[in-house]
Amino acid sequence: MKKTTLQIVKEMEQALERAEVDCSDYFHDDFDWIANFGCGTKRGLDEFERAWYKPFRDAFGDRHFATEHYLEDGNWAACFGHCEATHHGDFMGIAPTWKRIKIPYIDFWRVEEGKIAENRVSVDFPAILAQLGQDIFNGKGWDKLDSKPPKNSSLSFA
């Protein structure tokens, strides 16, 4: 039976959680991974592995993906959630702290012919840095306007 968009996406996520090295079963070779500022844009599977997947695994270990909700509409799927991981390698100049942190994300995927052709991503790098003690907004984040700032604003997805 033909797999649904969401089945394809979920199989890919499980493979990433297992840190499966070859992702070619799930992504087209020339797929686009387009993310928010600080994360970058990876054109094709090789670039995705070299410039996202590997540095991410180098910085963060024991990754567990806690996706809160999935949604599917035609050949698009989307989800939001957070990755729980241990900061075990250098991240943006911060030496490993071995802290357990939460990394919020939103993903959108477009599937063509059984594989992911496009992946639009937001990964909250500022949340990671906040948990490691750096406020990239230098006190000017709009979370400061919140009436009762959450105990840890980086966990707003939790």
Place this chain on the structure above:
Amino acid sequence: MNQNRPEQAILSRSTDLSKTAETKAVIERMVDGLNDHRIEDIGEFFSEGFRWMGNTGCGTKKGLKEFQDNWQKPFQAAFSDKVCIDEARLYMGEWAAAFGRQEAVHSGTFMGIKPTGKKIEIRYMDFWKVVDGKIIDNWVMVDFPHVAAQLGHDLFNGEGWEAYDRGEKNPPQPEN
């Protein structure tokens, strides 16, 4: 006999698919309403106690008043001529999701950066949950670091992973 039975009803387990049309109608009217720069009467689309849960730098707004006072108003104070363009929009049951960009002019102070008059894009991703005709939950990522970058400020101080994309730095390559 197949020992490995596939997981069933994965899509509809927590979703009432009969609600898709209602969700779509609410979201479409809400986007039009925000594009018309409405603030005071947006309770038409959002429930009184709705939760707006943004990424770091944007914050968490609990209820309509906090959303208006601590998100919409500072946003309109910093940016004008705002047009919101969803690039993809998905609906499924009570849920909707979209990503896209707001095009706007930096006409007021933004995070300490004085108005530049530059036309910029503000990229976003949204998830909404609609119950009884109103949005009760809104998960959001707005790319404020990208906004700052367009105004000449790199909040990541050269550590952004775009340097890997451009070949300016070699990413670490773990064994596993």
